[in-house]
Amino acid sequence: AQSVSQHNHHVILSEAASLELGCNYSYGGTVNLFWYVQYPGQHLQLLLKYFSGDPLVKGIKGFEAEFIKSKFSFNLRKPSVQWSDTAEYFCAVSSKTSYDKVIFGPGTSLSVIP
Amino acid sequence: NAGVTQTPKFQVLKTGQSMTLQCAQDMNHEYMSWYRQDPGMGLRLIHYSVGAGITDQGEVPNGYNVSRSTTEDFPLRLLSAAPSQTSVYFCASKQFRDRGYTQYFGPGTRLTVL
Numbered sequence: 001a002q003s004v005s006q007h008n009h010h011v012i013l014s015e016a017a018s019l020e021l022g023c024n025y026s027y028g029g030t031v032n033l034f035w036y037v038q039y040p041g042q043h044l045q046l047l048l049k050y051f052s053g054d055p056l057v058k059g060i061k062g063f064e065a066e067f068i069k070s071k072f073s074f075n076l077r078k079p080s081v082q083w084s085d086t087a088e089y090f091c092a093v094s095s096k097t098s099y100d101k102v103i104f105g106p107g108t109s110l111s112v113i114p
Numbered sequence: 115n116a117g118v119t120q121t122p123k124f125q126v127l128k129t130g131q132s133m134t135l136q137c138a139q140d141m142n143h144e145y146m147s148w149y150r151q152d153p154g155m156g157l158r159l160i161h162y163s164v165g166a167g168i169t170d171q172g173e174v175p176n177g178y179n180v181s182r183s184t185t186e187d188f189p190l191r192l193l194s195a196a197p198s199q200t201s202v203y204f205c206a207s208k209q210f211r212d213r214g215y216t217q218y219f220g221p222g223t224r225l226t227v228l
Contacts, residue, residue, distance in 0.1 A: 009154065034217075043204065044157075044219040090156055101172065102206075102217060104149070106156040 002027045004093050004105035012111045013081050021076040021108050023091030033074040034092040034102070035065055044090065050074065051096075061085070086112045115140050118220035120205050126226045127195040135190040135223050137205030143218075145208045146188040147172070148180065150201040151222075157204065163188055195227045 007022030025031065035047040048059025055067040065076045074091060091105040121136045139146065147162035149172075159172030163182040177199060179191040188207075192199060202224050208217040 004156075006156075043221045044206075046216050049216070092157075101159060101162065102147070103159065103173070104157040106154055 002093070002101070002103050004091050004103055006089075006091055006105040006108050008108050009106070010109045010111070012113065014113050015083055016080050019076070019078040019081045019085070019110070021089055021091075021110070023074045023076065023105060024072050025074065025091070025093045025103075026072065027093050027095060027103070030096040032094045032096060033065075033067060034094075035059065035063070035074070035076050036090045036092060036104075038088045038090065038107075040087065047076070047089075081110075081112050083112045083114045086110060117141065118205055118207055118218050120203075120220035120223050122223060123221065124224050126228065127192075128228050129196060131195050132191070132193050133195065135192075135203055135205075135225070137188045137190065137220060138186050139188075139205075139207040139218070140186065141207060141209075141218070142185060143207035143209050144185070146182065147206050147217075148178070148188070148190045149204045149206065150174065150199075151204060152201050160190065160203075195225075197227045199225065200227045201225060 003026045005024050033050040036044045037047050038044045047063050048057050050057045050067045058064045063078050067074050088107045088109050090107045094102045118139045144165045148160040149157040151157050158174045161180040163169045169180050202222050204222050205220040206217045
């Protein structure tokens with residue numbers, strides 16, 4: 001069955017600390033990968049996406065993610081977090097052969113302490 | 115463009131009542147979907163549609179019906195609400211045939227079933 005797992009349920013960091021959020025997927029065939037962010041009280045927004053090419057993708061607000069095919073992983077990173085990065089982060093995956101379903105992970109809640 | 119709009123924003127139902135959550139998009143997107151968001155479970159796909167007249171089930175379709183009579187609208191119907199359907203519901207849309215698609219989310223409907 002298709003699934004997405006995220007390593008941490010809740011992460012607490014101080015400002016300027018580095019961030020890495022883990023994401024692993026189980027999905028037959030080749031995939032497209034996404035990270036979405038949901039700020040408090042707001043709806044989901046796309047942070048970045050991987051379709052093909054360079055496995056290191058850069059997104060908005062200084063975020064980047066690395067696709068490691070052998071590990072079925074797509075971890076999200078940011079070198080220095082800010083208080084405004086406090087949000088919930090969701091990893092998602094869809095099949096390249098079918099754009100129909102986008103499956104989300106359970107989410108990681110990030111709290112950044114000033 | 116208004117993007118993806120959802121109504122109502124909040125709703126309280128009694129067990130057994132029926133209601134329809136409305137979703138509309140003005141971007142001429144072929145693909146539309148409904149998710150529910152529950153704490154610790156991320157977003158789970160309920161139903162989706164790849165075009166007018168075409169719908170399919172997602173991960174958690176039981177208790178929900180959908181139809182897609184126009185490109186713009188994709189209502190979600192609860193025929194007999196149950197407390198387990200208390201959740202936040204998000205509608206999303208994307209361009210289906212463009213591989214560079216981004217999925218756009220609506221602001222959500224918070225539903226409580228007593």
